[in-house]
Amino acid sequence: MTEIVLKVEALEKSFGGVHATDNVDLDVHKNEIHAIIGPNGAGKTTLISQLAGALMCDEGHIAFAGSDITRLSPHKRSQLGLARSFQITSVFLNMPVLTNVSLAVQSRQGHSYRFWKSSLNDPALTEPAKAMLEKVNLSGRHDAICRELSHGEHRQLEIAMALATEPTMLLLDEPMAGMGPEESHRMIDTLKQLKGDMTILLIEHDMDAVFALADRVTVLVYGRVIASGTPDEIRNNEDVRHAYLGEETGNA
Numbered sequence: 001m002t003e004i005v006l007k008v009e010a011l012e013k014s015f016g017g018v019h020a021t022d023n024v025d026l027d028v029h030k031n032e033i034h035a036i037i038g039p040n041g042a043g044k045t046t047l048i049s050q051l052a053g054a055l056m057c058d059e060g061h062i063a064f065a066g067s068d069i070t071r072l073s074p075h076k077r078s079q080l081g082l083a084r085s086f087q088i089t090s091v092f093l094n095m096p097v098l099t100n101v102s103l104a105v106q107s108r109q110g111h112s113y114r115f116w117k118s119s120l121n122d123p124a125l126t127e128p129a130k131a132m133l134e135k136v137n138l139s140g141r142h143d144a145i146c147r148e149l150s151h152g153e154h155r156q157l158e159i160a161m162a163l164a165t166e167p168t169m170l171l172l173d174e175p176m177a178g179m180g181p182e183e184s185h186r187m188i189d190t191l192k193q194l195k196g197d198m199t200i201l202l203i204e205h206d207m208d209a210v211f212a213l214a215d216r217v218t219v220l221v222y223g224r225v226i227a228s229g230t231p232d233e234i235r236n237n238e239d240v241r242h243a244y245l246g247e248e249t250g251n252a
Contacts, residue, residue: 003030005169005199006051006082011060013046013223020046021057022223028169033191033200035210037234038220039243044203047220048173051201052084053077065168081168085158085175093147097138097157100146101129104164132160136190152183156190169199176206188212211235219243 006028013021020043028034036044049055051062053074062070069077074084091100102125133139136156141149149157155175162170175191176184188209194200195213204210210217211231218228221243227234234240 002032004028005030005065006201007061007063008051009061009063011047011050011062012058013043013050013055014058019223021050024060024220024223024225026218026225026228028199028201029216031196031199032215033195033202033213035202035204035214035217036220037204037207037210037217041222042220043223044220045173046223048084048171048201048203052082052171054084078165078167081166082171083162083165083167083169084171084173085162091146091154091157091161093145095146096142097133097144097146097149098126098129098142100157101132101160101164102126104161105129105132108165129160129164132163135163135193136160137186137193150183152179152186155179155187159190163194163198167198169201170194171201173203174205175202176204176209184209 004027006026008024008026011021011024012019022043024047036047038044046055050057053069053072053076057070060070061068064077064082065080067080069080069082092103105125105128130139130142133142136159138153138156138160141153146154146157159170159172159175176187179187184206191200191202191213202210202213214231216229217231217234219226219234219240226243227237227240229237
């Protein structure tokens, strides 16, 4: 049986009278890409914020890598290997791409940033950083200044920096948001290269991306899971088609 990396049980979160997360159960298996989809207002970002620790749930339990993390801070969850890309990346826009990823490697090794000027010539930092950039298709951009990157390249850099911390699992909240078709295709290619080697929970509106990447898909509507299964099972689920996919088809 495939190892369960993340297990969510009976998760609840309300804002006033609104149930943003309504009795959610979720399992994410080792090295799978598990997508969360749903219409606007379904509670996707609220859910991922609770998993990352940015929001505390009202009820329920979250287990990660065998540990109860329900009440842990984002920092403690990150130390255990749960990485939400924007939470653990702090891009220095006036520095080169390689420097930024090397600093992420350095942070994982527990060294102080105070000595970065001398230590960033250390192959123990730069070689892992180069490997991460290759994984996200930025190997030709080592010397580029970060503020010169396109939107898509910036998102690729964020993922490289997240990978440099050696996480067990990545939480990605709409990594293709704001991208044109060409940049979206590059991001899909980037995530495909991680498929099978990294556990990823993916929130994404781009259904072409979801069905190209996901091993399993969970559908949220009004904070409640209405279906979970393989991409083919989700495509053929009448409740999903009516609540979400069918709406998009009707609007096309």
